[in-house]
Every structure is written in C-alpha cells, then in structure tokens.
Amino acid sequence: MDTLPRPRVLVADDDADIRDLVEFKLQQAGYDVVCVGDGLEAWDVFVSDPPHAMVLDVMMPGLSGIDVLLKIREHQQVHVPVLMLSARARDVDVDAGFAVGADDYVVKPFSPRELVHRVNGILGRPRR
Amino acid sequence: MTIGGFVAVAGPGLAAASLLMACAIVGLKLHRTLRERAGERRVAPLRAAVLLVATGEDTDDGAMLATLAGVRGRARRDLDDLVVRLLGKVRGEAAEQLVDLLRTHGVLDRAARDATSWSAVRRERALHLIGRCRDWRGTDVAIAALEDRSPRVRAQAARTVGRIGDPRAARPLLHALRLEGIHVGDAAEALVGLGHDAGEALLWALAEGSPRARTVAAHLCGVGGVRAAAPLLVELVEQDDDLTVASAAVTALGKVGRPQDVGAIAAATVHFHPQQLRRAATQALGEIGLAQAVPVLVRLLADPTSQVAEAAARSLLGLGAVGRAALVGHAHLPAAGAELTHARLTGVAV
Amino acid sequence: MTWPEVHDVGNAVLTAFFGVTAPVVFAYFLLINTSYLVLVVLAAGGFRRHMREKETRRDLTAGEMAPGVSVIVPAYNEETLIVTSVRALLALRYPQHEVVVVDDGSTDGMLAALVEAFDLVPLPARATGEIPVRAQVTGTLVPRNGHTRLLVVTKTNSGRSEAINTGINAAREPIIAIIDADSILEPDALIRVTQPFIDDPNRVVGAGGTVRAVNGSTVTAGRLVRLRMPRSWLARAQVMEYLRSFLIGRTGWASIGTLLLISGAFGVYRRDVVIAAGGLDPDSIGEDFELCLRVHRMMRDAGREYRMVFVPEPVCWTEVPSTTAVLRRQRSRWHRGLWETLWAYRGMLFRRRYGRVGWLGLPYYWAFELFAPVLEIVGLVVVPLGLLFGAVNVKYALLLLAVSYGYAVVVTFAAMSVEEWAFHRYDRWRDLVVAVAATVFENVGYRQMTVWWRLEGWWASLRGRQQVWGVMTRAGFEEGTT
Numbered sequence: 009m010d011t012l013p014r015p016r017v018l019v020a021d022d023d024a025d026i027r028d029l030v031e032f033k034l035q036q037a038g039y040d041v042v043c044v045g046d047g048l049e050a051w052d053v054f055v056s057d058p059p060h061a062m063v064l065d066v067m068m069p070g071l072s073g074i075d076v077l078l079k080i081r082e083h084q085q086v087h088v089p090v091l092m093l094s095a096r097a098r099d100v101d102v103d104a105g106f107a108v109g110a111d112d113y114v115v116k117p118f119s120p121r122e123l124v125h126r127v128n129g130i131l132g133r134p135r136r
Numbered sequence: 137m138t139i140g141g142f143v144a145v146a147g148p149g150l151a152a153a154s155l156l157m158a159c160a161i162v163g164l165k166l167h168r169t170l171r172e173r174a175g176e177r178r179v180a181p182l183r184a185a186v187l188l189v190a191t192g193e194d195t196d197d198g199a200m201l202a203t204l205a206g207v208r209g210r211a212r213r214d215l216d217d218l219v220v221r222l223l224g225k226v227r228g229e230a231a232e233q234l235v236d237l238l239r240t241h242g243v244l245d246r247a248a249r250d251a252t253s254w255s256a257v258r259r260e261r262a263l264h265l266i267g268r269c270r271d272w273r274g275t276d277v278a279i280a281a282l283e284d285r286s287p288r289v290r291a292q293a294a295r296t297v298g299r300i301g302d303p304r305a306a307r308p309l310l311h312a313l314r315l316e317g318i319h320v321g322d323a324a325e326a327l328v329g330l331g332h333d334a335g336e337a338l339l340w341a342l343a344e345g346s347p348r349a350r351t352v353a354a355h356l357c358g359v360g361g362v363r364a365a366a367p368l369l370v371e372l373v374e375q376d377d378d379l380t381v382a383s384a385a386v387t388a389l390g391k392v393g394r395p396q397d398v399g400a401i402a403a404a405t406v407h408f409h410p411q412q413l414r415r416a417a418t419q420a421l422g423e424i425g426l427a428q429a430v431p432v433l434v435r436l437l438a439d440p441t442s443q444v445a446e447a448a449a450r451s452l453l454g455l456g457a458v459g460r461a462a463l464v465g466h467a468h469l470p471a472a473g474a475e476l477t478h479a480r481l482t483g484v485a486v
Numbered sequence: 487m488t489w490p491e492v493h494d495v496g497n498a499v500l501t502a503f504f505g506v507t508a509p510v511v512f513a514y515f516l517l518i519n520t521s522y523l524v525l526v527v528l529a530a531g532g533f534r535r536h537m538r539e540k541e542t543r544r545d546l547t548a549g550e551m552a553p554g555v556s557v558i559v560p561a562y563n564e565e566t567l568i569v570t571s572v573r574a575l576l577a578l579r580y581p582q583h584e585v586v587v588v589d590d591g592s593t594d595g596m597l598a599a600l601v602e603a604f605d606l607v608p609l610p611a612r613a614t615g616e617i618p619v620r621a622q623v624t625g626t627l628v629p630r631n632g633h634t635r636l637l638v639v640t641k642t643n644s645g646r647s648e649a650i651n652t653g654i655n656a657a658r659e660p661i662i663a664i665i666d667a668d669s670i671l672e673p674d675a676l677i678r679v680t681q682p683f684i685d686d687p688n689r690v691v692g693a694g695g696t697v698r699a700v701n702g703s704t705v706t707a708g709r710l711v712r713l714r715m716p717r718s719w720l721a722r723a724q725v726m727e728y729l730r731s732f733l734i735g736r737t738g739w740a741s742i743g744t745l746l747l748i749s750g751a752f753g754v755y756r757r758d759v760v761i762a763a764g765g766l767d768p769d770s771i772g773e774d775f776e777l778c779l780r781v782h783r784m785m786r787d788a789g790r791e792y793r794m795v796f797v798p799e800p801v802c803w804t805e806v807p808s809t810t811a812v813l814r815r816q817r818s819r820w821h822r823g824l825w826e827t828l829w830a831y832r833g834m835l836f837r838r839r840y841g842r843v844g845w846l847g848l849p850y851y852w853a854f855e856l857f858a859p860v861l862e863i864v865g866l867v868v869v870p871l872g873l874l875f876g877a878v879n880v881k882y883a884l885l886l887l888a889v890s891y892g893y894a895v896v897v898t899f900a901a902m903s904v905e906e907w908a909f910h911r912y913d914r915w916r917d918l919v920v921a922v923a924a925t926v927f928e929n930v931g932y933r934q935m936t937v938w939w940r941l942e943g944w945w946a947s948l949r950g951r952q953q954v955w956g957v958m959t960r961a962g963f964e965e966g967t968t
Contacts, residue, residue, distance in 0.1 A: 026225055028183075033191040047577070048707065067579035068673075075577060096581060098550070119228030120191040147885055150892040157899035158922055164906045165918060260538070288538065319685035324550040347688045355551060379758070380688040411616060412660065412758040442615050442655065473610035474626070481607065482632030 015131060016040040020050035020073065021065040021093065026116070030063060030093070033120040034127065047071025051079060058088060061131050063123075066094035066105065074108055081109040089130035093118060178211040179218055186215070189233045190222050201233065205240040216243055223268045235269045244271055251277045256286040263289065267296030275302045282308050287317025294318045298326025303333030310337055310353060314346035324352050328360070335362050342368040342385075347378045354381060358388025366392055370400045373417075383416040390420025398424065402432045405444070415447050422451020427458050434462050437469050445471035453479055493875055500877035504868060508886070511865045515890040518854045522730065522897045525738030526904055529798070532741040533908035536798050551684050554582040554659030555676055556757070560649035561587055561667040565594040567708075569603040571667050574708030576636065580676040584635035587667075588653040591621070591643030600638055605630045615655020617765035619648050626656065646750075647766040647773045654757060654765055663754045668805060670700055670710050671752070675801035679754045682795040691759045692781060692794045694740075694748035696733050698911075699725045700803035710803050715917040715924070720813065722924035723932035724806040730901040733798060740796035744847040746782070748794065750774035752802035755781070771947075772823020779831045782843050800911055810935070817936050818943030821859070825944050828856055859937040859944075865890070866934060894929040 064073035250262035266274035281293035297305035341353035357365035372385035404417035421429040436448035452459040606627035621644035701716035785792040807813040872878030
C-alpha cells in the first residue's frame with residue numbers, strides 16, 4: 009500500500025489546536041497534510057498546488073470557508089472534494105455549506121475519528 | 137493647606153507615581169511574555185502526547201495517558217489548561233479520554249469542592265470545568281448555581297447545565313432568566329441541548345416566565361416545533377407589552393401555528409403595530425405555508441413601509457403556485473417587482 | 487505709559503486675577519484628572535469581566551439566537567478603497583449579515599468599481615423607507631449571483647447622515663451596524679459587538695465598538711495584518727488619546743450604565759429603535775452623539791428598560807488625521823458638535839426622569855468635556871503673562887503646571903497599563919517605549935494644540951457661522967508594507 013503516493017489534504021482553520029488535531033489524525037490515517045490558518049492562504053495553496061481534498065473551517069479571517077469554496081467551485085474544472093468543519097451547527101448553516109458545493113459538513117466540537125471516516129468518504133477511499 | 141504647600145507635596149509624589157506606572161507597564165509586559173514562554177516550554181514536550189490521547193491514537197494499554205497522568209508541578213497545571221481548552225473542541229471518544237486525564241489529576245474532585253467555595257471566581261471556574269467535562273455528578277450543584285448570588289456565576293451555571301444536558305435543569309434555567317447575569321443566547325443554546333424534554337418547561341415559561349424567559353421560550357418553541365405552544369403564542373402576540381417577546385412569538389407561530397392562527401398573525405400586521413412586529417408577522421404568514429394567508433399578503437404588498445411590503449413579496453414567493461401567481465399579478469408594485477427580479481437572479485422559476 | 491508703569495499695572499491686575507483663577511484652574515485640573523482615574527478603575531473592572539467572559543464562554547459562533555445584521559456603509563468618492571472594504575465586510579465572521587453601501591452621489595468611479603467587482607444589476611425602484619430623506623434615491627443594485635448579500639443604494643449627494651438614513655431604510659435585518667468605508671474591522675468584530683444584543687435582546691438597544699488608530703500598521707485586503715505604532719508623533723499622541731478617552735472613558739461610563747456616545751465609526755443599534763427615534767439628524771454636526779442622546783431620551787421618556795453597551799475588545803481600526811490641518815478641522819468639528827448637542831439637550835440636565843444620564847453623564851460632559859479647553863486656555867495664557875509681569879513666582883508657576891500635567895501623564899500611564907494588562911495589542915517592546923514617550927507628548931504639547939482648535943469650533947458655532955466640512959484627506963494604507 010505504501011508504495012502508492014499518499015493523498016494530500018489541505019486543512020484550513022484559524023484555530024491552531026484544531027489544525028494540530030486534524031493534521032495529526034489525518035496523518036495517522038495515511039494522508040499528507042498541509043495546514044493553513046486563513047482563507048486567503050488556503051486559496052493560494054489551492055491555486056499553486058491543488059490538493060486531493062480539503063477540510064475548510066467556515067468562519068476564518070480574510071476569506072471565509074464559504075468564500076473559498078465558492079471560488080474553487082467557480083474557477084476550477086477538476087472537482088476537489090471539500091469537507092466543511094464548522095462551529096455553526098444550525099440547519100441553515102449546514103444547508104448553506106452544501107448549497108455552495110461542500111461534499112460533507114462536520115460540526116465542532118467534532119470527533120476526530122468521525123472526521124477521518126468522512127474524509128475517507130469524500131475521497132471515495134475504502135475504510136482502513 | 138495652601139496651593140504652594142500642596143504642590144510641594146504633590147510634585148515629588150507624582151514623579152514617583154509616573155515612574156511607578158511606567159515600571160508597572162514594563163513589568164506587566166515582561167511578566168506576561170515570560171509566563172507565556174515558560175508555559176509553552178513546559179507544555180511543548182507534552183503536546184504531542186495530548187494530541188495522541190485526544191485523537192484516540194493512544195496505545196492499547198494507555199501508555200500515553202499514563203505518562204500524562206504522571207506529570208507533576210507547574211507543567212501539570214499548564215497541561216490541564218491545554219486539556220480543558222481542547223475539551224471545548226472535540227467530542228466523542230477523544231473527549232472522554234481527555235476527561236479521564238483530568239479525573240486522574242484530581243481536577244474534577246477539586247472542581248466539585250470549589251463549586252461551593254466562598255469565592256465567586258472559584259465557583260465560576262469550577263462550574264466552567266464541570267461543564268467542559270460534562271460531569272453529570274455536578275448537575276445538582278449547577279442547577280443550584282443558577283440562583284447564585286453572583287451574576288457571573290449564574291451566567292456560567294446556565295452554560296454548564298446546557299453542557300451536562302440533564303432535562304431537570306430546564307425549568308430552573310428559565311426561571312433564573314428573571315435575574316441579571318444569565319445570557320439569553322446561552323440559555324437558548326442550553327435548552328436546545330436539553331432537547332425535547334424541555335418542552336414542558338417552555339410552555340410554563342410562555343405562560344409565567346419573565347420577559348427574557350418568554351423570549352427564549354417563544355423562539356425555541358418555534359425552532360423546536362412545539363405545536364402545543366400555539367395557543368400560548370397567540371396570547372403573547374396579542375397581549376405582550378414587550379415588543380421583543382411579541383415578535384419572537386409571532387415568528388414562532390409561523391413555524392408551529394395552526395390554520396386558525398392565521399387570523400392572529402394577520403392582526404399583528406395591521407399598520408398601528410410597531411414595524412418590527414409587523415415585519416415579523418408578515419414573514420410568519422409566508423412561513424406558515426397556508427393559502428389563506430395570500431389575500432393578507434397581497435394587501436401588504438402595497439404597504440407604505442418598504443420593509444413590510446418586501447417581506448410580503450418574499451412570503452408570497454414562498455407560498456407555492458398561488459402565492460407566486462398573486463405576486464406576478466401585482467408586479468407593477470415596487471416591492472413585488474423587486475422580489476421577482478431578485479427571484480429570477482437567483483434562478484427561482486416564476 | 488512707560489514700560490515700568492505698564493508693568494506695575496499689569497502686575498497688580500494679574501496678581502489679583504491670578505489669585506482668583508489659579509486655585510480654580512488648579513482645582514479643575516485635579517478634578518478632571520481624578521475623574522479620569524476613577525474611569526480607569528471602572529474600566530479595569532469592565533475589562534476584567536470582559537476577559538473572564540472570553541475565557542469561559544464557548545467559542546464565538548454567535549449561536550442560536552443571533553439576529554441578522556445589516557452593515558451600513560455610507561460612502562462618498564471612495565473609489566480607491568470601496569471594493570476592498572466591501573469584500574472585507576462580506577467576509578466578516580457572522581452567521582447572517584448583509585452589507586448595504588450607500589453611494590452619496592459620488593462623482594468618481596466608485597459606483598462603476600462596485601458594479602464591476604460584484605457584477606451588480608439594478609432592481610426595480612423600491613418603496614420609500616420609514617425615515618424621511620430629503621435626497622433622491624436613484625437606484626438599488628444587487629449582485630447578479632443572487633446570494634452575495636450586498637445591496638448598493640445610490641442617491642443624490644446630501645451628506646453622511648442622510649446616507650446612513652437611506653441605508654437604514656434599505657436595510658433588511660433587525661440590527662444595523664454603521665461603519666465608515668475606511669474603517670478596518672477585525673474578523674470577529676460583528677460577533678463581538680452584537681453579542682450584547684444576543685445576551686439581552688429585550689433591553690440592549692445600542693452598542694459601541696472600540697475604535698483605535700491604524701496609522702503605521704500593515705493592512706492587506708482590508709484586514710489588519712500587523713499592528714504598529716504610527717510613525718508621526720501627531721498620530722502617536724492620538725493613539726494614547728484614543729486609549730484614554732475612548733477605550734477607558736467609554737468602558738468606564740458603560741460599566742455604570744451611562745454610555746452617552748457611541749462612535750460613528752463603528753456603532754450598532756437596533757433598527758426599530760433608530761427608526762422610532764427618527765434616524766440621524768442630517769442638520770446636526772455631532773450626529774453620533776445626538777442620536778445617542780435622542781435614544782436615551784426616547785427610552786427614558788417612554789419609561790422603558792434599556793441598555794447601551796460598550797465592547798472594549800479592539801474591533802475597529804481607523805486612520806486618524808496625520809496632519810495638523812486635518813486634525814484641526816476634525817477637532818473643531820467635534821467640539822462644535824459637542825456644544826450644539828449638549829445645548830440642544832440641556833433640558834435633560836438634572837431631571838429625575840433621566841436618571842444617571844441627566845445627573846451624572848451630561849453634567850460631566852458639560853463640565854469636563856465642553857469647558858475643558860476654556861479652563862485650560864486660562865491656565866496657559868495667565869501663567870506666562872503672570873511670569874512676564876512678575877505677578878507669579880516662577881518656581882511656583884512651573885510647579886503648578888508640572889503638577890497639573892504630571893497628574894495627567896500619570897493617569898494616561900494608568901490607562902496604558904490597564905490596556906497592556908488586558909489586551910496588549912502592541913507586541914513589540916519598541917512600540918511600548920514609543921507609547922510611553924507619546925504619553926508625555928500627548929499631555930504636554932498635543933493637548934494644548936487641540937485646546938485652541940476646540941475653542942475655534944465652539945466659537946464658530948456661537949457666531950452662527952456655517953462651516954464647510956472638508957473631506958478628510960487620507961494618507962492611504964500601504965498595502966503589503968509597513
């Protein structure tokens with residue numbers, strides 16, 4: 009298995025604790041992880057080197073996760089699966105996330121284990 | 137004392153005070169910088185282990201947990217702070233692991249003791265911790281703290297009962313909203329956490345609660361679909377002096393109202409009511425989803441208050457084929473025209 | 487008369503004058519600074535509450551009961567910065583907010599820039615709003631994509647207050663936030679200032695956010711990236727001044743429920759309350775102060791329980807004047823507005839119905855804000871004259887001045903240490919040293935300059951002269967560099 013290149017996941021969240029948790033957990037699950045702290049950086053990384061999947065916080069300084077996702081869906085032909093990770097738990101917020109093209113939506117506080125399953129899910133990877 | 141005399145005393149005093157203040161500023165900054173650095177240094181080697189535990193990647197025999205449990209001294213306090221912070225961000229198994237760690241450190245026991253301390257700061261901290269750990273053993277203490285003499289402790293208690301999630305807390309929480317301190321937003325979130333079991337308490341609050349309790353209860357009855365609340369909500373819409381309560385009630389009626397409530401909602405759109413209530417009622421008429429609201433809304437399309445007219449147009453748009461036909465039929469009115477244009481932009485078929 | 491004769495007469499007159507005024511002026515100085523000191527202590531309590539709250543409250547998500555907010559941006563000829571500014575406002579962390587830009591009859595390419603950047607399309611004419619506006623509303627535009635929550639309203643030119651009223655009319659959310667186009671908001675700004683409305687929706691009617699000086703800092707894409715002390719001493723003095731009078735002063739006042747002024751650069755109100763009050767007064771010069779007092783009066787006349795709150799966390803950054811000419815216009819205008827508003831609301835003074843506002847807040851503003859420059863100028867003119875004519879003992883005069891201003895320096899230091907303890911936004915040691923120096927300059931040099939300008943404004947008003955408001959010339963933020 010390890011001879012295959014590890015899928016790259018871009019994680020954008022302004023909270024360092026969450027970044028570290030997600031990075032750590034995804035690495036354990038066999039992903040290459042790139043972390044950024046705001047939406048602008050996320051967009052820059054996306055443009056320069058598109059990842060295989062993204063985990064986006066919704067409320068970030070600069071560009072919000074929704075904005076980043078909008079830009080991605082507008083400008084790119086390739087479909088990069090995106091998982092929104094947000095403290096906004098209301099139905100309308102979840103609806104808004106899916107409406108702009110999220111593939112999945114996880115509410116904070118989150119279960120790291122569940123997050124990995126869902127990232128696997130959006131990448132169409134079988135369970136470990 | 138003469139001015140001269142005063143000045144002679146005050147001069148050197150002020151010079152000393154200036155110097156003291158300048159030193160204090162530097163001291164504060166120095167102290168903070170050093171403390172932060174030292175804290176980071178102490179926690180840095182432990183951080184990886186904490187993340188391992190928090191992500192549930194600890195070895196089967198819990199070796200990391202054991203290591204962390206053995207940390208002593210200052211590092212332990214910093215470690216506990218980090219763990220408490222992380223507890224607000226993860227849930228599930230990861231959170232349980234972290235709570236276990238705090239338990240072995242005796243943090244939970246200390247919190248149970250501190251919750252009845254004489255110091256308000258300690259009580260508040262303890263309640264915060266109990267909430268973060270969702271320690272059900274703290275339920276009674278937290279409910280009692282809703283009536284604490286310190287407003288800040290009461291505010292924290294509201295958050296704590298929400299996190300623990302024992303439905304027994306619903307009514308005391310709503311009752312405590314009559315006091316200063318508890319934030320309405322916190323109470324609402326806590327009650328959402330208590331789930332369906334809070335329904336009974338919500339009805340009580342609608343009938344007998346303070347204005348703030350009525351606001352929260354009305355809002356949650358709508359969001360949570362408590363249909364039994366409809367008659368009480370109608371009463372609030374018709375009679376409550378508090379505009380915030382009446383508006384929340386009419387919004388809720390839009391979600392849980394019955395066909396016979398359309399009249400009461402429509403009555404709240406009449407021109408002599410405050411604009412905030414009229415607009416909320418107009419939106420509620422759209423939300424309720426009944427064709428009998430259409431004639432009222434059509435009349436409101438020509439309302440001189442643009443907010444109400446526009447809300448009426450939007451409500452009509454949401455009322456299915458009948459509503460849309462009515463809107464198109466009145467497209468010459470500014471509010472209807474604007475809404476139709478907007479609908480076409482967003483790709484809604486009209 | 488020969489010089490010796492003039493000297494003798496002057497000496498006699500000034501000795502008598504000095505004998506009367508010196509104790510008064512001196513006592514006044516002591517009182518005003520002591521009042522600041524009291525405010526510092528009150529503010530420290532307010533900051534402490536604020537910090538504890540931040541520590542123990544859930545992450546800022548605005549939550550279940552967050553009301554929708556309409557951010558209203560009056561703009562006149564802001565072609566260069568409007569697009570960046572609107573983008574930043576749209577990106578603020580908040581669950582439900584719209585941005586309403588009111589183009590006050592701009593003559594530059596501002597509207598075109600907006601149309602291009604956001605792909606705006608016109609909506610059919612809308613019904614008129616609840617606040618009467620003299621100007622003609624000429625159009626309403628929205629983005630073609632239908633979901634970017636931006637509304638651009640164009641109108642004929644009639645000034646900032648009317649532009650805001652037009653925006654309030656067009657706004658669709660229950661809470662309105664009034665923001666200058668050149669203000670830079672922290673990403674959390676909206677969540678923070680609307681928190682009081684969520685916490686206590688039945689009573690909170692208005693909230694003010696802290697406004698601080700951004701000069702010298704790095705701003706990228708309408709966002710403050712790195713905070714630095716300004717490079718000009720004029721701006722540095724204003725940093726300290728904003729700290730002492732705005733941050734500390736307003737936190738202190740708000741903590742005893744007597745917030746009388748919500749800054750126009752970033753103020754948040756309940757829309758229905760502003761409408762009931764009739765919106766901003768287009769003829770007022772101190773329109774922010776005027777609105778705030780009008781809301782106070784309305785709520786108290788109606789016997790309603792209400793609260794005005796102040797959010798001490800720095801949330802809004804604005805460029806302060808960096809040239810004396812602009813600063814002079816600003817201060818002269820502020821003082822004129824202060825005087826005209828206080829005068830218009832003199833009926834609220836010492837009436838039981840107006841509670842602390844009438845008994846404490848307004849009298850304080852009369853005594854220590856309005857009359858401060860008069861007393862100060864007396865001190866500044868009489869002491870040198872007294873020295874010239876030998877009516878005053880040199881040592882005594884210098885000591886008097888030293889004590890008066892020394893006390894003011896101590897108070898500003900106290901304010902600074904409270905800030906450093908609570909928010910410590912300037913992270914470099916160098917900025918701290920500069921701040922200490924600026925504190926001294928603010929009290930000795932800067933304040934004396936503003937005394938004169940403030941008197942000018944007052945004088946202009948008393949003579950009934952129309953003042954023409956120059957547009958503030960901006961130095962502009964430097965994108966990407968310091």
